[in-house]
Amino acid sequence: MSKIGIVGSGMGSLGFAIRSAVAGHQVSVFDANSYPGGKLAQIETKGFRFDAGPSLFTMPHLVDELFTLAGKNPRDYFRYERLPEICRYFWEDGTRLQTNAAPAETAAAIASELGESEENVARFLREIGENYHIISELFLDNSLHSLSTWTGAKALKGYLNIPRLGLFNTMHRSHAKRFTNPKTVQLFDRYATYNGSDPYQTPATLSIIPHLEYNIGAFFPKGGIISIPRALHRLAEELGVVFHFNEKVSRITTENHTATGIETEKGNYTFDYIACNADIRPSYTKLLAQEPQPKKLLNQPKSSSGIIFYWGMDRSFNELGVHNIFFSDDYQGEFKTIFEDQTINDDPTIYLHISSKVEKSDAPAGGENWFILMNVPANEGQDWDALVARMRKNVITKLSRNLGVDVEKHIVAEDYLDPRRIEARTSSAGGALYGNASNNRFAAFLRHPNYRKAIKNLYWVGGSVHPGGGIPLCLSSAKIAAKLFAENA
Ligand code: FAD
Incomplete structure (x- = not known):
């Protein structure tokens, strides 16, 4: 011992x-x-509860495994459910799309709302699952610095599949080649942000990320993250x-x-x-x-950080789900602003998460707890007070425009995090959410x-x-x- x-x-x-x-x-x-x-x-204020950090729970078996290893039943410690719906997407031109837990339903929705070939989307979702298994055996489950990782049957399978893993292409170019509608490209490009990277620079290998949500599932733990x-x-x-x-x-x-x-x-x-x-x-x-x-x-360059607003709302919104995305019209410009200019632009993509849709006790009756995250650069000494104030105004304008309601009137409780606060609370350099970027x-x-x-x-x-x-x-x-x-x- x-x-x-x-x-x-x-x-x-x-x-x-x-x-x-x-x-x-x-x-x-x-x-x-x-x-x-x-x-x-977590943050608690005026009867609202918010998970301050992660909002999306994937791969719950990795948590369960720890209980099983210890000879315990994970369900005696925590419970979770698979969400029937993955995400609701909103574009400025009024296009709306809901993706669901069943890959076939997602393929059908993308075909009907965005005009893609249903078979092409279904094949993409299958292929990223196959690629995930090859990559996870090489990169995710093992040390890259052990000889055993690079020898043996699994490594050989990886080498043989290198051409299909997208190491020599960017995620964006690979999606743009695959899909006809720029909105579908944007939807799948978004997954680069799941490790704080830029889809216009990150390798296409990371196209496997949506596999976690679309083929394995998006989960919600009872009581929150x-x-x-x-x-x-x-x-x-x-x-x-x-x-x-x-x-x-x-x-x-x-x-x-x-x-x-x-x-x-x-x-x-x-x-x-x-x-x-x-x-x-x-x-x-x-x-x-x-x-x-x-x-x-x-x-190495740091991953993106976030500005997060935690807003207690005094009403509910039926058009919103647990996970919602309001896309920027200039996605490439948004990433350039974050990673090259190290600042934020005035039309950010907004991620809006509402845990009280599942966990009713997270908001007082009739209200909702809004967790609003925007990708921003890590802290390099920018004027965050000014950027947070500007971002708050822009978010209110964009959400009000998309939802047809003056959302500011409904905010009854409020808090926020920015890269400085994330750094101060967790010692993460620059408040980067995911360590280094994979750009x-x-x-x-x-x-x-x-x-x-x-x-x-x-x-x-x-x-x-x-x-x-x-x-x-x-x-x-x-x-x-x-x-x-x-x-x-
Ligand atoms: P950390 O969470 O970084 O914790 C490190 C700990 O070390 C801290 O408690 C800190 O106090 C302590 N520490 C540091 N230095 C010292 C010291 N000198 N002495 C003592 N203690 C010290 N991930 C997802 O999977 N899904 C999501 O939806 C998601 N969304 C996110 C949203 C936000 C706003 C944030 C902030 C993160 C999000 N992430 C998400 C990322 C995820 O939270 C992190 O990748 C993960 O939690 C990091 O865990 P960690 O083990 O690196 O430790």
């Missing part, structure tokens, strides 16, 4: 802590915050993991480039192994300042690995390391790190 200390209690940490405890190790987790889950926080880290925290404690909340780590101590312990504001702790769940940039510059810095990895074809190889021989006994989990950000990939990072740990230790 080894003593393991973990910096941070985000999803990557919770996954790694549970796996390590199940393997018989003694685990301690330190977080600067007062709660487990990092970006999975916050119930996921709460359930995992409960399981971890039952397995003997000790949590130190409100205890910020100031240094990971090393001797001869080997991690030896953790220093916090409250004390010094010695461990056999450390896992770091904090973003790689502050981890190296602050916690590991004594070690050589992997400059190439640290200098070039080598991005997967330029993510920080889950273990580097340069600092021994130190493992890395979470959204800024391999395989990437988002709840499912953070849980995968924990799985890969635990596998490497079992091999090395």
Whole structure:
């Protein structure tokens, strides 16, 4: 049995802590915050409840797996349902589209509303599922830095399929070649934002992302997204993991480039192994300042961040579903503004999520809890007070125009997050939601690995390391790190 200390209690940490405890190790987790889950926080105001971070839950089996590993029934800890509807789309010219859980229904809707060939859409959804399985075996389920990943039958299958994986094309060009209506292209391009990237730059390989929603499903946990880290925290404690909340780590101590312990504001702790769940940039510059810095990895462009408005509304809107998108008319311009100009434009694409459509207690009777997210650049010192005020005005104008109602009159409770606040609350560099962006074809190889021989006994989990950000990939990072740990230790 080894003593393991973990910096941070985000999803990557919770996954790694549970796996390590199940393997018989003694685990301690330190977080600067007062709660487990990092970006999975919640906001409560005037009778409204909002999940502050993620709103879309995919791949729930990765959470269930942790309970099963521990010999527990996941349903004794948390429940979720598959949503019958995926998303409602709104365009400025009045075009409306609803996509549904059944791929055949989505293909039929895209055919009837956007004029695509139904068979072509259905084939696309099937193909991204097939590609997902090839890619996940190579990139998502394994370390890219282990020889075993690149040898054997699965790797050979991957090599043989390289031409169909879209490594040498951009996501946008691949969709534009495939579909006739620019709106369909826009709809599938949108999925680049699920890892904070630009569809006009990110490789077509990432076209697999909608597979998660369209072929596996969009899910909603009972009690909201916050119930996921709460359930995992409960399981971890039952397995003997000790949590130190409100205890910020100031240094990971090393001797001869080997991690030896953790220093916090409250004390010094010695461990056999450390896992770091904090973003790689502050981890190296602050916690590991004594070690050589992997400059190439640290200098990659950051993923997008978000401005999020949390609005309690005093009425409900039948034309809205759980997930809604109001598209910008100039999608390419929007991404150029974010990634090249590092600012926001006046016609942003708006994502509007309403959890009270499913979880009635999230809003007072007759009202709705609106979570409104716009993609924005990571914090590089922009004037966020001015940008938030401008964005609020533009969002009210756009939603009012599309819904035919002065939405501002119905806001009765209000809060917001911007990149500065996200950074302050979770220590993510620049408030980037997904670590580094994947805006070039080598991005997967330029993510920080889950273990580097340069600092021994130190493992890395979470959204800024391999395989990437988002709840499912953070849980995968924990799985890969635990596998490497079992091999090395
Ligand atoms: P994080 O959540 O980043 O947590 C890291 C933890 O480490 C924090 O608790 C922090 O306090 C702690 N920490 C850092 N430094 C220290 C230190 N020095 N000492 C002690 N503690 C420290 N993902 C989805 O799957 N679906 C979505 O719909 C989605 N939408 C999102 C919307 C928003 C607004 C945001 C912010 C994120 C969204 N994401 C979404 C992304 C997802 O939330 C993240 O990728 C994921 O939660 C990151 O988890 P993590 O393991 O990297 O840890």
